[in-house]
Amino acid sequence: MLSALVITIFVVYALHTNLENESASSIVIKPNTVIPTPLPTDTPVATLGPTPGQAPLQTPVPAATPQGRYKNGTYVGSIADAFYGNVQVQVTIFGGNITDVTFLQYPSDRSTSRMINSQAMPYLIQEAIQAQSAQVDGVSGATATSGAFIQSLQSALSQAS
Amino acid sequence: MGMPVIVKIAGNELRKTKKDLQKVFDYFNYVDEEYSPYKETSQVAKLNRGEEVSSEMKMILGLSEDLKKETNGYFDIRRLDGKIDPSGIVKGWAIKNGAEILKKLGYKRFYVDAGGDAEIVGKNWTWGIRNPFNVSEIVKVLELSDCGIATSGTYERGQHIYDPIGKKNIILDIVSLTVIGPDVFEADKFSTPAFAMGIKGIEFIEKREGLEGYMIDSRGIATMTGGFEKYVKK
Numbered sequence: 001m002l003s004a005l006v007i008t009i010f011v012v013y014a015l016h017t018n019l020e021n022e023s024a025s026s027i028v029i030k031p032n033t034v035i036p037t038p039l040p041t042d043t044p045v046a047t048l049g050p051t052p053g054q055a056p057l058q059t060p061v062p063a064a065t066p067q068g069r070y071k072n073g074t075y076v077g078s079i080a081d082a083f084y085g086n087v088q089v090q091v092t093i094f095g096g097n098i099t100d101v102t103f104l105q106y107p108s109d110r111s112t113s114r115m116i117n118s119q120a121m122p123y124l125i126q127e128a129i130q131a132q133s134a135q136v137d138g139v140s141g142a143t144a145t146s147g148a149f150i151q152s153l154q155s156a157l158s159q160a161s
Numbered sequence: 162m163g164m165p166v167i168v169k170i171a172g173n174e175l176r177k178t179k180k181d182l183q184k185v186f187d188y189f190n191y192v193d194e195e196y197s198p199y200k201e202t203s204q205v206a207k208l209n210r211g212e213e214v215s216s217e218m219k220m221i222l223g224l225s226e227d228l229k230k231e232t233n234g235y236f237d238i239r240r241l242d243g244k245i246d247p248s249g250i251v252k253g254w255a256i257k258n259g260a261e262i263l264k265k266l267g268y269k270r271f272y273v274d275a276g277g278d279a280e281i282v283g284k285n286w287t288w289g290i291r292n293p294f295n296v297s298e299i300v301k302v303l304e305l306s307d308c309g310i311a312t313s314g315t316y317e318r319g320q321h322i323y324d325p326i327g328k329k330n331i332i333l334d335i336v337s338l339t340v341i342g343p344d345v346f347e348a349d350k351f352s353t354p355a356f357a358m359g360i361k362g363i364e365f366i367e368k369r370e371g372l373e374g375y376m377i378d379s380r381g382i383a384t385m386t387g388g389f390e391k392y393v394k395k
Binding site for chain 1: 167169272274277278279286287288289290291292293294295296298299300301302310311312313314336337338339363364367377381382383384385386387389390394395
């Protein structure tokens with residue numbers, strides 16, 4: 001089932017030129033089957049992350065499932081333990097492929113105090129993550145496809161098989 | 162390597178730049194041919210078939226062994242199914258080498274970014290850390306000069322990061338760990354094993370000289386090392 005999430009990637013090459021003063025040229029080598037990664041843009045300033053009562057969080061769509069592998073429809077996965085709380089996802093299948101994955105439940109218990117800093121590590125600083133609006137040159141990051149997400153996703157996909 | 166590679170150069174020497182970028186492009190092509198676990202003719206495939214491998218592959222295996230010791234086994238190129246996959250160390254090594262090509266050609270301000278791990282050359286590039294819960298948002302804005310940045314997450318190119326010590330299949334408690342180091346090879350080397358350590362990973366980064374880190378857990382709480390603040394713009 002998890003093989004649905006294994007990406008078969010074929011590389012396509014493109015050369016772009018840019019006549020602006022600041023940045024001259026760039027080569028972008030892109031796979032032609034991709035997880036959608038939006039370009040960095042101004043983002044709304046808002047507290048984000050899992051909060052009770054918030055709309056379900058959107059996630060990137062796992063790419064490159066074989067054609068017509070799943071039955072069309074919307075499927076709700078089992079509730080999985082994500083250590084700090086529960087995760088439950090909903091999967092939409094259209095044209096036999098995954099077109100959307102949404103969180104129905106996500107850990108939101110921020111008031112829980114967990115001892116991350118040991119006595120010997122007083123230098124670590126904590127904060128709640130917040131959306132920032134800014135123009136950036138590049139972006140680093142991971143997606144929260146945690147184990148609990150995958151468990152819940154797997155259970156939804158098994159209903160669609 | 163199966164991910165988008167972006168090379169961005171500041172300046173406007175257009176004619177010279179196209180040929181030089183081609184050299185970087187060709188190098189990444191070479192790395193993909195030699196080190197892709199998915200290509201039958203790669204050194205990695207040969208290794209897993211028990212065939213003789215190149216001296217460069219042997220050098221990478223040596224580096225992997227050193228890193229395994231430095232991380233008390235949390236970096237391990239042997240997967241749960243017994244196959245060897247050195248992608249975790251090849252990526253940062255290759256990006257750094259790609260950047261070296263441009264440095265030797267005289268470029269002073271550029272970056273080489275493969276899937277969000279980057280070698281940053283020159284001063285004051287603005288860099289974002291993606292929100293792991295919503296990839297169209299940025300949660301941290303950094304100002305970076307002459308360094309490397311790498312992020313590990315649970316889902317890296319279709320392979321789960323697992324804990325080679327506890328043999329847990331998937332790390333549950335943290336979702337993203339960004340490491341900044343003197344170059345991308347150093348940052349990338351340590352970001353994967355630190356992630357495999359879970360919540361303790363940020364302590365490992367804190368203890369290591371020359372590395373700073375920003376870890377996001379499954380609640381959306383970030384923990385950063387003491388010296389990370391110096392990179393933060395927002």
